[in-house]
Amino acid sequence: MRQEPLSVTGGETLASALRRRLEADIADGRLDPGTRLDEQDVAQRFGVSRTPVREAFRLLASDRLVELRGRQGAVVRSIGVHTLIEMFQVMGELEGLCARLAARRASPRQLERMTAIHARLEAAAESGPDLFYDVNQEFHEAIYEASCNVFLAEETRKLRNRVATYRRRVTRMPDRIRDTIREHAEIMDAIAGRDPERAHSVMRSHLTLLGDNLLDFIAAFE
Known part of the structure; x- marks a missing residue:
């Protein structure tokens, strides 16, 4: 997997920068509803540890953009x-x-x-x-x-x-x-x-x- 640069603006944490990038992927349709987000894959994609990835998933879940499903990880939320x-x-x-x-x-x-x-x-x-x-x-x-x-x-x-x-x-x-x-x-x-x-x-x-x-x-x- 080719590593993508992750820009962190002033005052941002790694987790909030990851959240911003993943939110853009969801909004732009690059991550469809129902897509599973794998911690390790996201960490490798952006060249970070899994700790900020977990926090980014929690931030996305708080905005109801993803669902946290325990061992299944995070899944882009589908809406009825x-x-x-x-x-x-x-x-x-x-x-x-x-x-x-x-x-x-x-x-x-x-x-x-x-x-x-x-x-x-x-x-x-x-x-x-x-x-x-x-x-x-x-x-x-x-x-x-x-x-x-x-x-x-x-x-x-x-x-x-x-x-x-x-x-x-x-x-x-x-x-x-x-x-x-x-x-x-x-x-x-x-x-x-x-x-x-x-x-x-x-x-x-x-x-x-x-x-x-x-x-x-x-x-x-x-």
């Missing part, structure tokens, strides 16, 4: 369809609040950044769902930043990372890319127009699976 739908509903409210606050607080620079990312998103529509999803994440991150509420951004990001693998599946649903571009334009219009109520409403609708989209998602999930 009904729980997942509930999580999407909560996600819609959290991101809706981010959009509401952004409509009140976004600076001209932040509005320009959203517009630039949206233009890149439109260009990425022809490059397939993976690149589109990555740029889409940037767009949502820009709204978290524009909310000017660090705690809200952190909590929203935590839940987003728990459902990230499944949000990728939504991106692959028929017409979802086209609909996402249209919905993002509505969100930007509400934020730039300083309309908090509308910003919240359109963002919530953007994240919540309803009607045919919900039925299509359940069919694909099962």
